[in-house]
Amino acid sequence: MSDTPPARRPDRAEVAFALACGAQAGPGLAAPDPRARLAERFGARDAAGWQRLMDGLLVERGARRGDLAMELRWQATVVRTVPPDLAGWQRIVRQAGEHGQVRAHWVPVLLAAADRISRYEDRFRADGLIPQHGVVHSLRGYDWARAVGVAGLGERAGYGDQRTTEGMVVRAGRLCARHYMSWADLSAAYALGSLLSFAGKDFEGYYREVVTTRQRLLTELESPWRALRWPQPTGVG
Structure with a gap:
């Protein structure tokens, strides 16, 4: 018999904070048929597919072009204490290609991502x-916020039990707490990630919807963001 004690269940405050991290993504993930939503929106058609989806959402480092471009900018910001402008950022990307930090064929893709992100940040x-x-230093909050809702969809679909999905939700919250400094900081990252993923025609309408949801969460008295303090940075479990 193992002497290892069972893992500590997260307390209610930690779960509440983690759920609040997904509030900005919540309306878009509500669905009367969770299995259909997971299949149509995320390609997860069974429990194994949902687990793979959650594993991808909850990684600490992203691999998309926006993630990689912003990671290069953030590395330069840490050294120089201020973020580079667009020209400086593009120079950093080219140098990363020359020095083998990124594959050469990715350089044009990362340059285009830097240009698009800079326009949105303006x-x-x-x-x-x-x-x-200021700048948005990471896009990962977009996936971590969505992970909260996707975990709930999986539980409602019967793909995971409450304890499993609670663990996923809490991990998303811990990642947000580690990498962001406030609700406003997290929500800007979510907004940017959401806009970068948008493929519809009515961009202005979508942008206003994203900003309106953010403002409600930041200002309305009944918002969980007003009720819950942003925690001090902790390690990721």
């Missing part, structure tokens, strides 16, 4: 989503 500054000289 819009965010104009609308007050980020400070005038």
